[in-house]
Amino acid sequence: MIDNLLIEKLLNKERRAIARSISIVELNNSTSVELLEKIHPNVGRAYRIGVTGPPGAGKSSITNQLTKYYLKQNKTIGIIAVDPSSPFTGGALLGDRIRMTEIGQNPNVFIRSMASRGSLGGLSKKAIDAADVIDAAGYDYIIFETVGVGQSELDIANAADTTIVVLVPESGDYVQAMKAGLMEIADFFVLNKSDRPGAQQATTALTTILMLKDHDEYSWIPNIIQTIATENKGIDEIANEINRHHIYLKNSNNFIKNRELNIKRRIKDIVEENIQNLLWNNFSENLLNSTLEKVVAGDLSPYQLAEKIIYNFRNHL
């Protein structure tokens, strides 16, 4: 049971209530559902920005500088830093530490870090649920900071209104990057550390690739913004480009369409999770366990046993 006082405090932007509510949605149980139901009418006002790219490209610096930019405009910012691959990217922790001293103490900033810690499943769902909590609390911007291009990151990018892909001149094979789905998720690119050798060639290569994409005069064509985040160079340009993309989304009616798609994806996830729980009841677990040895022995194929289980599920639901 969710205490109504908690919801009240959350909607009142009390930091401890926000933190507590995120911890509740992270549990991903019936209490989480109750909380998400209660805040649902208050969700949807924050503008959501995704910042992704390879380790070491400077995503944390970009996020921090952008946050400082918005703070100067008297905006409130929630940051959700997701690092499913944290075991090998010591940088994330360092970035977190710098962040905490620079902006973490500001009352207009709320930061939550999420790492996989052994289980990756549901990480993107938890990040998006956490965004809803911060959104309901009335923050103006929510920035998702994610590493890499795994499925979790793609899911989170899909949940953002504007997604920024941060690269550096030495990021390497841009053609590969494009093939791996970055073309689809990037609303614009940031070429960080653009004072390094190869920046111009990288920009040219990216531009060429982007022009290959089908587009007409109404299409949004991703720009490439050169930055040096550590020197605060190019941050205004990032904020302007986010704004320009926001206006494009609204004018093209894509803003609401994207949000509908997100809600749709989410409802599907909820349905599928529930169906899975219905599916793996004692009966089908027993059927699977008791017939497994026949499959191991080669007398039955995995597909034949699967068929039996499905048949049973359909007849006993």
Next chain:
Amino acid sequence: MIDNLLIEKLLNKERRAIARSISIVELNNSTSVELLEKIHPNVGRAYRIGVTGPPGAGKSSITNQLTKYYLKQNKTIGIIAVDPSSPFTGGALLGDRIRMTEIGQNPNVFIRSMASRGSLGGLSKKAIDAADVIDAAGYDYIIFETVGVGQSELDIANAADTTIVVLVPESGDYVQAMKAGLMEIADFFVLNKSDRPGAQQATTALTTILMLKDHDEYSWIPNIIQTIATENKGIDEIANEINRHHIYLKNSNNFIKNRELNIKRRIKDIVEENIQNLLWNNFSENLLNSTLEKVVAGDLSPYQLAEKIIYNFRNHL
């Protein structure tokens, strides 16, 4: 329809038939199922080795050297190189090129590279299906080479009999690595590039962490093998450790238990995929699409619409 001649040629270890069969299972459709059904009785003889770790640790070099070691013993080796994060790891491509010239031409080696190319879903399933094809063709060893510790890699590691985690002295935060599930998947660690500074400290740190794990006198305790793969140092030790682990698995009855678990996981995947297809029929898609705007407007919560769809599914299955 699968041509029986293809199966015959595959079981006869003809390279073109193996390649063609893998392409068929990658389609993940009814033809794939038919092929996997037909080869099922011939699957299960190959010993499966997983090689994982962060980019740049030298997984390709380890895999190549280990392959050469087995070749000298007149063994046949299948390699499945999976790189879901390929956009930013140019190294994988380079590794592939070196590999092709060194061992790729050897008739006793079969190599298949798999990258995500825009869609990550099902990558681990495809890799495991591909392993079954190579297994059915009669190869002695199958090496899965994967980057990082995403869900795909964990799934693939689970499908291996022995999983090796390759690290380098500078891999960084070992405690984090352990938390992220590497402790659970590593049957032993390889500390590659062990001539670099920090190798001894890294070994000490890893050993300390490994000793923290609960174990009794019958437990398998992961060892740490120091190597310099590019100089072929420590490869014999890796092969010996794989062998020692294989013997442990057999004696402790875990070999068959692990394989049962893999088949079980796989059957569950097949069942769930089929149920999803049943679930998202026209009726529930329509229900979702036609009621979505109420959710967007805040009149209905995502959970309430999900409940409607589940109710309908249960009553119309």
